[in-house]
Amino acid sequence: MDDIAVRFEHVSMAFPGVLANDDVSLDIRRGEVFALVGENGAGKSTLMNVLYGIHAPTDGRVFINGRELTDHSPKAAIGLGVGMVHQHFMLVPSFTVAQNIVLSREPRRGRVFFDNAAARRKTLALAEEYGLEVDPDAAVEELSVGLQQRVEILKTLYRGAEILILDEPTAVLTPQETEELFAVIRRVVREKRMTVVIITHKLYEVLAISDRVGVMRKGALVGVRDTAQVDEQTLASMMVGRPMLYDKLEKTGTPGEVMIEVKDLTVRDNRGLVAVDKLSLSVRAGEVLGIAAVEGNGQSELLEAVTGMRKAESGAVTICGHDATGLDPGAIRALGLAHVPEDRLSTGVSRDATVTDNLLTGRHREKRFNRFGFHQRTSTIERYAREIYEKFDIRGSGTDVPVGDLSGGNMQKVVIAREFSFDSPVLVVAQPTRGVDVGAIEFIHRQIIDRRNQGCAILLCSADLDEVFRLSDRIVTLYEGKITGEFTGEFSKDEIGLCMTGGQRDKEAAS
Amino acid sequence: MKKKRDWGYLGSLCISVLLAFVIGAVILAVAGFSPVKAYAAMASGAFSSARHIGDFLEYAMVLCLTGLACVLGSRVGIFNVGGEGQLLLGAVVGCQVGVWLNGQSPWLAIPAAALAAMAVGAFYALIPGWLKVKVKVNEVITTIMLNTIAASLCQYLAKGPWKNPNKNMVAATAQLDPRYWFKTLIPGSNLSTAIIAAAVVTFLTWYVMQKTSTGYEMKLTGQNPRFAFFSGIKTDRIVLACMCISGAMCGLVGMFRVYGAEHLYRSSVSNQYYFEGLTVAMIARYDPVTVIGLSFLFAILKIGAQGMELSAGVPNQIYLIIQTVVIFCMAAESGVFASLRAGAQRKKARADIRRKEEESHV
Numbered sequence: 033m034d035d036i037a038v039r040f041e042h043v044s045m046a047f048p049g050v051l052a053n054d055d056v057s058l059d060i061r062r063g064e065v066f067a068l069v070g071e072n073g074a075g076k077s078t079l080m081n082v083l084y085g086i087h088a089p090t091d092g093r094v095f096i097n098g099r100e101l102t103d104h105s106p107k108a109a110i111g112l113g114v115g116m117v118h119q120h121f122m123l124v125p126s127f128t129v130a131q132n133i134v135l136s137r138e139p140r141r142g143r144v145f146f147d148n149a150a151a152r153r154k155t156l157a158l159a160e161e162y163g164l165e166v167d168p169d170a171a172v173e174e175l176s177v178g179l180q181q182r183v184e185i186l187k188t189l190y191r192g193a194e195i196l197i198l199d200e201p202t203a204v205l206t207p208q209e210t211e212e213l214f215a216v217i218r219r220v221v222r223e224k225r226m227t228v229v230i231i232t233h234k235l236y237e238v239l240a241i242s243d244r245v246g247v248m249r250k251g252a253l254v255g256v257r258d259t260a261q262v263d264e265q266t267l268a269s270m271m272v273g274r275p276m277l278y279d280k281l282e283k284t285g286t287p288g289e290v291m292i293e294v295k296d297l298t299v300r301d302n303r304g305l306v307a308v309d310k311l312s313l314s315v316r317a318g319e320v321l322g323i324a325a326v327e328g329n330g331q332s333e334l335l336e337a338v339t340g341m342r343k344a345e346s347g348a349v350t351i352c353g354h355d356a357t358g359l360d361p362g363a364i365r366a367l368g369l370a371h372v373p374e375d376r377l378s379t380g381v382s383r384d385a386t387v388t389d390n391l392l393t394g395r396h397r398e399k400r401f402n403r404f405g406f407h408q409r410t411s412t413i414e415r416y417a418r419e420i421y422e423k424f425d426i427r428g429s430g431t432d433v434p435v436g437d438l439s440g441g442n443m444q445k446v447v448i449a450r451e452f453s454f455d456s457p458v459l460v461v462a463q464p465t466r467g468v469d470v471g472a473i474e475f476i477h478r479q480i481i482d483r484r485n486q487g488c489a490i491l492l493c494s495a496d497l498d499e500v501f502r503l504s505d506r507i508v509t510l511y512e513g514k515i516t517g518e519f520t521g522e523f524s525k526d527e528i529g530l531c532m533t534g535g536q537r538d539k540e541a542a543s
Numbered sequence: 544m545k546k547k548r549d550w551g552y553l554g555s556l557c558i559s560v561l562l563a564f565v566i567g568a569v570i571l572a573v574a575g576f577s578p579v580k581a582y583a584a585m586a587s588g589a590f591s592s593a594r595h596i597g598d599f600l601e602y603a604m605v606l607c608l609t610g611l612a613c614v615l616g617s618r619v620g621i622f623n624v625g626g627e628g629q630l631l632l633g634a635v636v637g638c639q640v641g642v643w644l645n646g647q648s649p650w651l652a653i654p655a656a657a658l659a660a661m662a663v664g665a666f667y668a669l670i671p672g673w674l675k676v677k678v679k680v681n682e683v684i685t686t687i688m689l690n691t692i693a694a695s696l697c698q699y700l701a702k703g704p705w706k707n708p709n710k711n712m713v714a715a716t717a718q719l720d721p722r723y724w725f726k727t728l729i730p731g732s733n734l735s736t737a738i739i740a741a742a743v744v745t746f747l748t749w750y751v752m753q754k755t756s757t758g759y760e761m762k763l764t765g766q767n768p769r770f771a772f773f774s775g776i777k778t779d780r781i782v783l784a785c786m787c788i789s790g791a792m793c794g795l796v797g798m799f800r801v802y803g804a805e806h807l808y809r810s811s812v813s814n815q816y817y818f819e820g821l822t823v824a825m826i827a828r829y830d831p832v833t834v835i836g837l838s839f840l841f842a843i844l845k846i847g848a849q850g851m852e853l854s855a856g857v858p859n860q861i862y863l864i865i866q867t868v869v870i871f872c873m874a875a876e877s878g879v880f881a882s883l884r885a886g887a888q889r890k891k892a893r894a895d896i897r898r899k900e901e902e903s904h905v
């Protein structure tokens with residue numbers, strides 16, 4: 033048992049109405065990178081939460097380094113050497129990086145006073161040791177998601193983790209950041225003989241980083257393989273229980289009138305720096321314009337300014353021929369825009385509200401949902417929500433539960449379902465499939481292309497370049513708030529990569 | 544949408560109240576009183592005469608309106624601690640409007656006074672609301688400070704410009720023309736026709752919050768303001784409106800106290816009543832229906848404790864002890880009962896699995 037870091041013995045975990053883990057038995061070896069894959073809601077996060085002591089399993093036993101986890105609490109699990117970085121980060125936004133890292137085990141001066149200098153020192157030493165560069169004095173709320181994740185990892189290392197669980201770490205990262213993360217993983221496994229469990233939806237990442245891979249479906253572990261002996265196709269079919277078919281998306285129709293027009297737009301970010309710099313672009317009806325950019329190059333601020341979530345400093349935005357500059361999101365929606373936001377947790381849903389409430393918002397003033405214009409028709413609303421819920425194949429325990437109880441991918445489906453059901457002439461879509469499983473990605477992509485074929489103008493932004501390539505009719509690259517290239521028809525990925533990192537496209541080649 | 548009654552919550556509330564009475568009994572016994580006699584005196588203090596019943600109904604009305612005013616703020620994510628100031632200002636201004644209009648028909652004077660009281664309460668709540676929305680100043684701090692200012696201002700008005708002409712009345716405004724007084728429903732008690740108006744306001748508040756699309760927008764705004772704004776709701780406007788209505792309700796309570804019970808303004812129109820209402824709202828977890836129910840319970844306790852003091856000589860602080868223990872238990876409840884409930888759920892889930900296994904063996 034010496035080389036076994038984690039052992040699950042017949043672990044089951046039931047939530048009201050859902051069997052999230054169904055008799056899972058699994059050994060994870062010391063010093064390996066173990067990948068866990070499966071559709072949204074397959075029970076991967078739940079299984080890892082059991083390991084981390086968050087949930088006490090309804091049945092079965094868990095051993096860590098040969099010792100049974102009896103007291104099911106994160107404290108006990110941490111004590112046995114487990115560290116976990118959650119899908120949704122658990123940091124204190126207003127604290128600095130160093131304060132977050134030492135949280136709950138703060139260095140003290142005279143037993144009472146928080147020793148900030150020691151906290152900084154320890155942070156820097158740790159960052160040095162593992163090659164994870166951070167600014168110890170930056171407030172966490174000012175950091176990009178990628179950096180926040182780095183802080184989370186450092187936090188677990190500070191607490192002495194030997195077994196590191198990463199729940200969909202790459203869902204929020206740019207390709208470069210993902211590469212860096214993988215380098216860190218390889219280093220800690222090789223040099224510190226750590227054990228890493230990584231959950232991901234991207235099968236090529238599984239092949240790139242892991243030694244072994246476990247596939248989950250509907251709560252059960254359906255198979256464990258040596259990574260060297262599988263390919264993406266096998267994994268995909270194990271996940272969904274049938275062979276996956278990547279059909280080509282059929283695009284029809286020709287672009288029509290200009291529906292989104294951005295002119296000389298300048299927008300500042302939260303820190304007051306220029307994030308979008310005198311940028312102009314337009315999107316026509318029946319066209320998908322994809323934005324390819326490394327995170328932090330102004331794409332978030334651009335979309336926020338277009339949708340009214342952020343005030344532009346100068347320039348103009350026109351939606352469906354109407355001036356939308358400076359309007360609030362409600363007014364812009366009234367012009368015919370729907371919006372899938374980049375961050376579904378803070379913006380896309382209200383976690384405490386029910387699925388029904390989340391699906392309703394935006395149309396709650398419609399006549400059919402209100403008697404006399406103000407009295408909510410509960411049963412009509414219920415029926416409407418059920419219909420959308422089924423149409424978009426959202427999986428969870430019904431429309432009555434808080435959206436926060438759904439898995440990440442299903443939460444995203446709630447957002448997509450609501451925004452797409454407006455049938456608006458203009459759609460702004462950011463990160464549509466972040467942290468979503470293969471089956472759902474296919475579904476969401478189809479929805480986007482269907483809307484395009486029906487003549488909707490779509491502005492798309494995604495950290496997943498393959499997604500941008502697959503869906504877009506036209507691609508612009510953004511670097512430091514400026515457009516560095518525009519691509520239609522034939523182009524090479526290398527060229528786009530070059531423009532994303534600041535290179536200008538050869539003027540001749542640009543058509 | 545549909546909200547099932549939370550039986551677990553009601554259960555733990557009952558247990559908390561029971562426990563509070565037990566602890567109160569122990570304290571009474573230690574202090575040398577007979578708990579049985581004291582509680583009997585309490586019950587008779589609240590129910591023995593029509594006058595006492597009237598008094599507790601009036602107090603329940605105050606708790607209910609102030610509690611709902613607090614709930615209204617919390618619905619949009621604002622903790623309005625400033626109700627006391629809004630109430631006092633409503634009382635003094637409402638009263639003075641009646642004094643100014645002396646000689647006019649009650650049909651003019653009373654609505655004018657009510658409107659003035661609501662307007663001043665609304666305005667006084669608008670200040671912290673505006674500061675919160677536009678400048679992001681924490682409303683708890685501003686409302687607490689505004690309470691102090693309002694109390695001093697009312698004291699000044701009652702001692703200075705709007706002073707009662709009678710030299711013996713030190714800090715009070717002139718008395719209202721008896722034609723303007725709300726009709727007493729139970730002679731000798733504070734209960735007046737104001738309770739009918741209060742019932743209407745209570746119903747409307749509940750209705751708007753629970754049944755209308757405006758209430759839905761309020762709820763979303765309170766839960767996640769960024770999401771509400773994103774989905775097209777004018778969140779700033781809703782926050783300000785709720786703050787104003789909350790303030791207007793407090794102002795109205797002040798006016799009810801003057802026209803229904805005191806008939807002039809003096810500081811006894813409110814003895815930190817808003818804070819008692821706020822306590823009720825917190826114990827009720829900001830659920831409007833629970834606020835209504837708990838208002839009666841705490842009003843009975845308070846008036847009963849006063850009766851107990853008179854007849855059995857037990858200090859009425861026992862009321863405070865009981866109230867405090869209930870609050871304490873309800874706070875602990877979230878921890879204790881949550882873990883009990885989780886245990887029960889686990890058990891049930893385990894049984895589900897076993898059943899499933901047995902079925903699969905068949």
Ligand SMILES: Nc1ncnc2c1ncn2[C@@H]1O[C@H](COP(=O)(O)OP(=O)(O)O)[C@@H](O)[C@H]1O
Binds near residue numbers: 050076077
């Ligand atoms: N705390 C919870 N309460 C109730 N149901 C939950 C909870 N956490 C997860 N679930 C349910 O358990 C199932 C598995 O979820 P999860 O482990 O998050 O899936 P994955 O991480 O594989 O996407 C889902 O149906 C989800 O809705």
Ligand SMILES: [Mg+2]
Binds near residue numbers: 119199439
């Ligand atoms: Mg998950």
